[in-house]
Amino acid sequence: MEEKRDQKLQHHKKENEEEEEEIVCLDESFFINDDYQLTNFTFGSQQIQLFCLHSASTDFDLTGQLVWPGAMLLNDYLSKNVEMLQGCSVIELGSGVGITGILCNGFCHKFVLTDHNDEVLKIIKKNIKLHSCSEDTSPTSHGLIAEKLEWGNKDQINEILQKHPGGFDFILGADIYILIVYNPTYIILKSYA
Ligand SMILES: C[S@@+](CC[C@H](N)C(=O)[O-])C[C@H]1O[C@@H](n2cnc3c(N)ncnc32)[C@H](O)[C@@H]1O
Numbered sequence: 547m548e549e550k551r552d553q554k555l556q557h558h559k560k561e562n563e564e565e566e567e568e569i570v571c572l573d574e575s576f577f578i579n580d581d582y583q584l585t586n587f588t589f590g591s592q593q594i595q596l597f598c599l600h601s602a603s604t605d606f607d608l609t610g611q612l613v614w615p616g617a618m619l620l621n622d623y624l625s626k627n628v629e630m631l632q633g634c635s636v637i638e639l640g641s642g643v644g645i646t647g648i649l650c651n652g653f654c655h656k657f658v659l660t661d662h663n664d665e666v667l668k669i670i671k672k673n674i675k676l677h678s679c680s681e682d683t684s685p686t687s688h689g690l691i692a693e694k695l696e697w698g699n700k701d702q703i704n705e706i707l708q709k710h711p712g713g714f715d716f717i718l719g720a721d722i723y724i725l726i727v728y729n730p731t732y733i734i735l736k737s738y739a
Contacts (some may be wrong), residue, residue: 554606570703574587579599583598584597585598585600587618587645589649590625591625594648596644596676598613598643600612608663608666610666611643612643615719615722616721617645617646620720621640621646624649631715634716635654635658635714636714636716637660637718639659639722640660641661642670642720643666643669643670644674651677654708657691658710659674659693660693661695662697664694670692674689674690674692676690677690678690693705706713
């Protein structure tokens with residue numbers, strides 16, 4: 547009798563162990579597509595190349611992995627009005643893959659690309675690296691700089707302003723929406739202070 551109970555217990559234990567072995571743990575990278583493709587874009591007479599996805603990842607917060615229509619429109623406008631930003635310093639909100647900064651790098655004095663998403667910041671930095679040796683950097687350019695910025699995060703805004711005490715001539719953003727209206731105003735006021 548005792549022996550039979552032991553056998554049953556052993557059998558249950560084995561079954562449990564087998565079940566545990568079947569549990570597959572997925573870390574967050576399973577849900578992130580970072581198979582970026584080097585892609586060509588043309589704005590007016592300017593051609594640029596950068597890494598981006600061609601369709602969105604499963605995570606709604608990874609919208610910045612691809613180029614949005616707003617950035618295409620903004621870049622089109624800027625490429626036709628280069629003199630507007632000539633020699634200026636710019637901060638961009640919600641930069642995504644960084645297509646606007648990369649276009650402006652040729653004629654801006656300084657362009658700070660920001661985003662709140664760490665995965666998006668990785669692709670911004672990859673694209674900055676791709677362009678760091680590019681020949682279209684003007685002699686006055688301080689180049690492209692990536693910074694983490696969640697809209698309305700005062701600590702992050704102050705950190706950026708400490709690094710760039712002169713503020714910025716322009717704040718750009720394409721295909722972004724602002725949930726808390728007074729926070730961007732704070733950025734503008736501080737930037738022009
Ligand atoms: C629709 S995408 C636009 C990306 C790029 N500007 C374009 O047009 O291709 C919105 C971007 O804003 C960023 N974003 C969304 N909410 C944000 C927040 N609260 N703070 C900072 N960035 C944010 C996303 O990570 C994403 O890169």
